[in-house]
Amino acid sequence: MLSRTADSLYWIGRYVERADFLARILEATLRLSSIPSRDGGAEQAWRGAVDSAGVGWAFDATERPANEKTVREYLAFSDDNPSSIRSCLIRARTNARSVRTALTVELWEAINGAWNALGEQGQPARRAEFIDFLGWVKTVTLSVEGAASRTMLRNDAFWFLRLGASIERADNTARLLDVKYHLLLPEGERVGGQLDYFQWTTLLREVSALTAYRWVYRDSVKPWLVADLLVLNRQMPRSLASCQSAIVDHLERLAADYGRRGPSQRIASARLSLLEESSIQAVFQSGLHEYIQDFLDGNNALGQAVAEQYLS
Amino acid sequence: MAFDEMAGVGGPDRVRESYRALAQWLEEAPADLLAARSRQAELFFRRMGITFAVYGEADAAERLIPFDVVPRIISSSEWLELEAGLVQRVTALNLFLKDIYGPQECLKAGIIPPELVLTNPHYRPEMAGKRPPRDVWVHIAGVDLIRTGEDGFYVLEDNARTPSGVSYMLENREMMMRLFPDLFSEYPVRPVETYTDMLLASLKASAPESAGSEPNVVVLTPGPFNSxxxxxxxxxxxxxxxxxxxxxxxxxxGRVLMRTTEGPQRVDVIYRRVDDDYLDPLAFNPDSALGVPGLMTAYAAGRVTLANAVGTGVADDKAVYTYMPEIIRFFTGEDPILHNVPTWRCREPDALKEVLARLPELVVKEVGGSGGYGMLVGPAATKAEVEQFRAKLQADPAAFIAQPTLQLSTAPTLSGDGLASRHVDLRPFVLTGPQGVEVAPGGLTRVALKEGSLVVNSSQGGGTKDTWVLDA
Structure with a gap:
């Protein structure tokens, strides 16, 4: 396969995953900002959404005030934001168009259909319509993933697509933890106020894990368990451990197809072993923030290794 | 009155033989069936992303080429004649190119003025004395034909560089079979879907000998922003x-390689959809980011096949076109089966004088232009446009040719108010390999959707139709 084709497939995976993540952040934030609060909770919630999305710095640079209107526009529709939902779907489609021949008709239709629909709908002003829009974005991801999984050959094209999605997903969860780690400090060290409970549930909602949490722990929402779910729990598909395991699987399938392992396989396996050997107590002892920072750096390094080994 | 593909020159009651079943079907079809099918087709094309880009239109980066659901029908006897004419013409084009980059017999014999060839912007001195692998020059030609009467097919242009439109020939047929399966039981329509197999076989056969038995073929594109x-x-x-x-x-x-996820892989045949100028920044336009540095060196050494060969643009230059009848006679020893449209060469003072005098009734084209850009259709132009063009023509006469405004034939076409007559042309696709020349039984029929318009180019609001070549 052409390296450029692999690169485009990888980025289709990343962009579609990112669009989905943004939709979830916006949904959770709409909910959090609706909770009555005396201390400017809504404004803080919207500012927090930009941070969760990992574009806080870029948002500030545009000198927009952080409120519902501006943040919704920036994260969902803005063309100046290369990571807005709209930008992600456009880029996914541009990449798809440049590798049409590597996609099944069904996968192309899912991506191109989303792009066509995006052009037809404006920017919904009312909340109800905006929530419909976010719901639609999530169905796009489902149909793209469904089309890929149901119609693609299990060959390198499929593995590059899934590899991109998994690396993006790991990055999203880690960045979310990176900006919210202070909410998850162990009991006794907490500095939070009365909104903490809602903050934790919002965090769980952002990764669609509130129900999952209850099934896994059968307990009220406690910050260290939230951290455990998002970092180490292998049942939780967005946990760092699950994402890393998926990354290893996809890379090993590539290595098997090509009959050769390389630096990215070695880096990925080593990272998975580290995660598997950890406990949440140990993570907190060494510092959750530092732990997440290390994970993000490692994830970037892995992305680089993949790019060098296959995509250029 | 233009010749009509369905009604001929006769009144409204007369229907040409090959159109009888279609005419009856159209008459019996429920009033809104065609419109409904047309919407269905558009929806499908958009979903599949079957689009093209229009240069200079920011808001319409991707548009659909309108598809007309009424097919254009060519009888088997009409096709036999066309096919023979196309094979003859493209055979001559290949021999002409081989000659002008080789012994130049036709220049010595005075068939065509040497300066017209040797100073032509599309003439590539790099190719002089060179022979492409297997001596094939124009692997793919898309010859534009127009019709003015029952027996009057004329060649309007020989597209010998990188002709496009063949995907529409294939997709339009798929669409028609999906929309009107019953009509195909009324007509013995020759299939076009074998085109890509013919093309692949022809490209593989044109590979350099060094490629071995399984040559690696690729399609080279300028990228997603190309129209x-x-x-x-x-x-x-x-x-x-x-x-x-x-x-x-x-x-x-000296070898051409492609970057893959498993390392470099050798490339033997490049079906390139990139113009000569952009192929190799070391040999041609140094600013080109589309090309491959060193490609011409590998090509000159016979290590890779380019389809079409470099330098074929001379053969579809509109000034060289005017000499095609002589070129055909010289290289094949036969009279041309397909005729040229009578053409004034504005480089000749007498011709220029006549053209300037009759400008409002003529069509004037740039010799190196394509795609319907930069041309004047006298009868459709405003007085100011004619005068503007007159100035351009006087400033650089050699850059233009002029032709009478021919009444292109019309064909029934779905318009806003039901069926209407619209002007059409025809672009069949002709393949050349080491074994010879063959024509896909079909082509792209382009239709000027605006009432009375003679410009069929998709960049100028033209649409397409499926083209049915009937089996005997």
Whole structure:
């Protein structure tokens, strides 16, 4: 396969995953900002959404005030934001168009259909319509993933697509933890106020894990368990451990197809072993923030290794 | 009154033989059936992303080429004549190119003024004395034909560089079979779907001998922003070969290689949809980011096949076109089966004088232009446009040719108010390999959707139709 084709497939995976993540952040934030609060909770919630999305710095640079209107526009529709939902779907489609021949008709239709629909709908002003829009974005991801999984050959094209999605997903969860780690400090060290409970549930909602949490722990929402779910729990598909395991699987399938392992396989396996050997107590002892920072750096390094080994 | 493909020259009651079943079907079809099918087709094309880009239109980066659901029908006897004429013409084009980059017999014999060839902007001195692998020059030609009467087919242009539109020939047929399966039981329509197999076989057969028995073929595209990008990806898909951009290829030790996830892989045949100028920044336009540095060196050494060959643009230059009847006679020893449209060469003072005098009634084209850009259709132009063009023509006469405004034939076409007559042309696709020349039984019928308009180019609001060549 052409390296450029692999690169485009990888980025289709990343962009579609990112669009989905943004939709979830916006949904959770709409909910959090609706909770009555005396201390400017809504404004803080919207500012927090930009941070969760990992574009806080870029948002500030545009000198927009952080409120519902501006943040919704920036994260969902803005063309100046290369990571807005709209930008992600456009880029996914541009990449798809440049590798049409590597996609099944069904996968192309899912991506191109989303792009066509995006052009037809404006920017919904009312909340109800905006929530419909976010719901639609999530169905796009489902149909793209469904089309890929149901119609693609299990060959390198499929593995590059899934590899991109998994690396993006790991990055999203880690960045979310990176900006919210202070909410998850162990009991006794907490500095939070009365909104903490809602903050934790919002965090769980952002990764669609509130129900999952209850099934896994059968307990009220406690910050260290939230951290455990998002970092180490292998049942939780967005946990760092699950994402890393998926990354290893996809890379090993590539290595098997090509009959050769390389630096990215070695880096990925080593990272998975580290995660598997950890406990949440140990993570907190060494510092959750530092732990997440290390994970993000490692994830970037892995992305680089993949790019060098296959995509250029 | 123009000749009508369905009604001929007769009144409204007369229907030409090959159109009888269609005419009856159209008469019996429920009033809104065609419109409904037309909407269905548009929806499908948009979903599949079968689009093209229009240069200079920011808001319409991707548009659909309108598809007309009424087919254009060519009888088997009409086709036999066309086919013979096309084979003859493209055979002559190949021999002409081989000659002008070789012994130049036709120049010595005075068939065509040497300066017209040797100083032509599309003449590539780099190719002088060179022979492409297997001596094939124009692997793919898309010859534009127009019709003015029952027996009057004329060649309007020989597209011998990188003709486009063949994906529409194939997709339009797929669409018609999906929309009107019953009509195909009324007509013995020759299939066009074998085109891509014919093309692949022809490209493989044109590979350099060093390629061995399984040559690696690729399609080279300028990229997703090119107007015909959909077609490039469509063809690569149907051929089952990689669609590459310049940056995917590089030249090492005289070989052309492509970058893959499993390391470099050799490339033997490049079906390139990139103009000569952009092929190799070291040989041609140094600013080109689309090309492959060193490609011309590998090509000159016979290590890779380019389809079409470099330098074929001379053969579809509109000034050289005017000499095609003589070129055909010289190289084949036969009289041309297909005729040229009578053409004034504005480089000749007498011709220029006449053209200037009759400007409002003529069609004037740039000799190197294509796609309907930069031309004047006298009868359709405003007085100011005619005068503007007159100035351009006087400033550089050799850059133009002029032709009478021919009444292109019309064909029934779905318009806003039901069926109406619209002007059409025809672009069949002609393939040349080491074994010979063959024509796909069909082509792209382009239709000027605006009432009375004679400009069929998709960049100028033209649409397409499926073209049915009937079996005997």
């Amino acid at each position: 015909a990008y959909y077609e490039h990806s469509f063809l690569a898909d149907k051929l089952g070969v990689e669609l590459v951009e310049g940056s995917d290829l590089y030249v090492d030790d």
